[in-house]
Amino acid sequence: MATEQSGEDAGIQLRDRIAALGAEAFHDASVRISQHAVVTPLLDTPAIDGRRIRLKCENLQATGSFKIRCAANVIEQLSPETLRRGVVTASAGNFAPALAIAGAPHGMRLICHIPEKSAAVKVAKLRALGVELVFHDFEAWWRIMQTRDTGMPEATFLHPVCEPNGIVGNGTIAIELADEWPEIDTVIVPFGGGGLVSGIATAMRAVRAGVKVYACEIEGAAPLAAAFAAGHPVTVDRQPNFASGPGRQSVLEIMWPLLREMLAGVITVTDAEARKAFRDLTLDSHLVVEAQSAIAYAAARSADHSGRNVAAVLSGGNIDRDALVAALAD
Amino acid sequence: MATEQSGEDAGIQLRDRIAALGAEAFHDASVRISQHAVVTPLLDTPAIDGRRIRLKCENLQATGSFKIRCAANVIEQLSPETLRRGVVTASAGNFAPALAIAGAPHGMRLICHIPEKSAAVKVAKLRALGVELVFHDFEAWWRIMQTRDTGMPEATFLHPVCEPNGIVGNGTIAIELADEWPEIDTVIVPFGGGGLVSGIATAMRAVRAGVKVYACEIEGAAPLAAAFAAGHPVTVDRQPNFASGPGRQSVLEIMWPLLREMLAGVITVTDAEARKAFRDLTLDSHLVVEAQSAIAYAAARSADHSGRNVAAVLSGGNIDRDALVAALAD
CATH class of the missing domain: 3.40.50.1100 (Rossmann fold)
Incomplete structure (x- = not known):
């Protein structure tokens, strides 16, 4: 409750x-x-x-997805110190690769929490982009989506859905x-x-x-x-x-x-x-x-x-x- | 020879x-x-x-094809009299549908000579566009492509490849x-x-x-x-x-x-x-x-x-x- x-x-x-923002x-x-x-x-x-x-x-x-707009607008407003410490997310879809691509010019470390049943092609793509992966069963993964708690306080958590800048x-x-x-x-x-x-x-x-x-x-x-x-x-x-x-x-x-x-x-x-x-x-x-x-x-x-x-x-x-x-x- | x-x-x-044309x-x-x-x-x-x-x-x-550029540039330069008498082509591909679409606002009649083994989906598409079809074996069809002779002198022949305006x-x-x-x-x-x-x-x-x-x-x-x-x-x-x-x-x-x-x-x-x-x-x-x-x-x-x-x-x-x-x- x-x-x-x-x-x-x-x-x-x-x-x-969000509603307070002008054009x-x-x-x-x-x-x-x-x-x-x-x-x-x-x-x-x-x-x-x-x-x-x-x-x-x-x-x-x-x-291949709108998520690059979301990721780029978030990443480009992070401080050099935050970028240096790294970013962590929970994504089963297009957000993590978009973060990796937007973060690459900054040399940003990216950790992604991912459901263990994710498609092999997605996992391979994230690995190719240099993303560090942490696997969870679906319930544990969904809990991260709800609580933002990854047990990794040093890295900044970015939520795939509800980041204001995203x-x-x-x-x-x-x-x-x-x-x-x-x-x-x-x-x-x-x-x-x-x-x-x-x-x-x-x-x-x-x-x-x-x-x-x-x-x-x-x-x-x-x-x-x-x-x-x-x-x-x-x-x-x-x-x-x-x-x-x-x-x-x-x-x-x-x-x-x-x-x-x-x-x-x-x-x-x-x-x-x-x-x-x-x-x-x-x-x-x-x-x-x-x-x-x-x-x-x-x-x-x-x-x-x-x-x-x-x-x-x-x-x-x-x-x-x-x-x-x-x-x-x- | x-x-x-x-x-x-x-x-x-x-x-x-064609070479004489400027920008x-x-x-x-x-x-x-x-x-x-x-x-x-x-x-x-x-x-x-x-x-x-x-x-x-x-x-x-x-x-779905570049051919609309070709067809539109040809059709838009035909006289009202030519459009009234109708247009004939030999096409197995994208040219005939493009002519039909560019000609439609002019109420243009379109006859298309087509290889008899054309895909059913193409034939159905042409019929839906109101194109009149004449079927030939491949050799006879290719002869029309080479000679422009369709035996229909009243309609203006438009070639799918070598019309200058196309x-x-x-x-x-x-x-x-x-x-x-x-x-x-x-x-x-x-x-x-x-x-x-x-x-x-x-x-x-x-x-x-x-x-x-x-x-x-x-x-x-x-x-x-x-x-x-x-x-x-x-x-x-x-x-x-x-x-x-x-x-x-x-x-x-x-x-x-x-x-x-x-x-x-x-x-x-x-x-x-x-x-x-x-x-x-x-x-x-x-x-x-x-x-x-x-x-x-x-x-x-x-x-x-x-x-x-x-x-x-x-x-x-x-x-x-x-x-x-x-x-x-x-």
């Missing part, structure tokens, strides 16, 4: 800190990350039912969208931990108030929809689906106040809609994406956005060959 | 007409095609041996490359019929003389390398390979004088190099491409370009699912 309380307090603090904070971040992150393409797709849908292609970052780095996507598409009125963003969608929503409010920013999830693995329905984070059982295996999921307490305030809502798509979107992204738009990104495109096509100008954020493209081939199967 | 002679004469005429002809074309073609992304890849390689992503055109349309890629990458010194372009590489080479000579433009081919299916070796087009047997099945191939007589004058040379890659490049484009760069495009990336990586700034032109992404899955197999 004490932990939950402090999670909520921390969440209110985080929300207030210049996000513009500054765009400049700060520009040596690591590119301005990603915004590609048109066939119009549907009077709506226009464009794809914001974070899968075309050199690192959330601001993610918001640079909104700056680009507003620049590239003046008529944009809707943005749909995959929901992982909430750092991406809350960054985009907060930045959009600062530079183009009125643009609606939605998270999206897949049926049977929708902790954010459950949180909105209950009015607070609840744990849901995750059914195996196109985007991920079984498990348990909840929205991080610390992210909830920010998400509740900033998002226009959450859109849930079916497994079949996500699979069709993945296939069309591959064969019609010629983009390789992670399954999460297909959920965003599916949500842009399936939900009621008639007459609107909708950007679907393709958050990343780091999918291995077998998963790609499997996702293209009938 | 008479046909070959006239092919060579026509080739010299074509070369002289403004290509800049005008860029404006002319802008409602149909986008300025495609130029993406970085990991540096190799001190060379930088960037990918010019024509696979990210809405039509070649100029392809040259708009060079305009974008020169704008986007001032330090560019080398461009590598897949060789199909020669319209793409000669357009880029001619435009580059006009706007940035000194940039070397190479064609590329795959071992065992290299009619351009054979033409450079012999000093004139020769017919070669095509071995089945990663990019295409068996057959016979030669450089079109009409294209040879232009190619000989404009190109820095031709680079040949192995089947294994092309397969590796395809896989890396898919899994590291997150781009779906046609096999030909992987040859360009392979050539940029394999040939001796140390210290150079090399753009590989990814000509298109229209590959069907089975071919994509097969190309990713070990």
Whole structure:
């Protein structure tokens, strides 16, 4: 109970800190990350039912994911002393490689706590980038995600989801969208931990108030929809689906106040809609994406956005060959 | 012999007409095609041996191919009377759909002569675009490509490779490359019929003389390398390979004088190099491409370009699912 309380307090603090930022904070971040992150393409797709849908292609970052924006904006604001002592994170995905790449010019030491069942290709990639790995079972790993306690007090812990400077780095996507598409009125963003969608929503409010920013999830693995329905984070059982295996999921307490305030809502798509979107992204738009990104495109096509100008954020493209081939199967 | 002679004469005429164009002809074309073609992304890849390689992503055109540049620049210069009488072409690939899309706003009738063994997915796509199809065996179809004689004198024949306005349309890629990458010194372009590489080479000579433009081919299916070796087009047997099945191939007589004058040379890659490049484009760069495009990336990586700034032109992404899955197999 004490932990939950402090999670909520921390969440209110985080929300207030992020919500106070003006447009210049996000513009500054765009400049700060520009040596690591590119301005990603915004590609048109066939119009549907009077709506226009464009794809914001974070899968075309050199690192294959939006996370380089987040990592670069964090790393570039660390002191030389902090960089010297090193950085520790808990990441099963794209955050650790992005930190390694952004930290490399500084000679930064990076330790990553990782679930022991992580894909071999991910482990090999982290090792090739010089990351020191510490393996945990999933429960212990998830506890680090919740408590930030790695037992390594000398190194600075960076959280893959809720670092304020990381959330601001993610918001640079909104700056680009507003620049590239003046008529944009809707943005749909995959929901992982909430750092991406809350960054985009907060930045959009600062530079183009009125643009609606939605998270999206897949049926049977929708902790954010459950949180909105209950009015607070609840744990849901995750059914195996196109985007991920079984498990348990909840929205991080610390992210909830920010998400509740900033998002226009959450859109849930079916497994079949996500699979069709993945296939069309591959064969019609010629983009390789992670399954999460297909959920965003599916949500842009399936939900009621008639007459609107909708950007679907393709958050990343780091999918291995077998998963790609499997996702293209009938 | 008479046909070959006239092919060579026509080739010299074509070369002289294209070679006389200045930069403004290509800049005008860029404006002319802008409602149909986008300025495609130029993406970085990991540096190799001190060379930088960037990918010019024509696979990210809405039509999935550079051919929309070619088609739009041709169609937009036809008279209302010509558009009313209709257009006929011989195409087994991306040219006919691009003509259909560029012609649609004009209500243009389009007839396409097509090899009878064309992939069902291509035939269905053309029918969906309202194209009238005439089927031929491969020999008869290739004769139309050489003679332009379709037995339909009332409709204007547009050749997929050697329309002067089409070649100029392809040259708009060079305009974008020169704008986007001032330090560019080398461009590598897949060789199909020669319209793409000669357009880029001619435009580059006009706007940035000194940039070397190479064609590329795959071992065992290299009619351009054979033409450079012999000093004139020769017919070669095509071995089945990663990019295409068996057959016979030669450089079109009409294209040879232009190619000989404009190109820095031709680079040949192995089947294994092309397969590796395809896989890396898919899994590291997150781009779906046609096999030909992987040859360009392979050539940029394999040939001796140390210290150079090399753009590989990814000509298109229209590959069907089975071919994509097969190309990713070990």
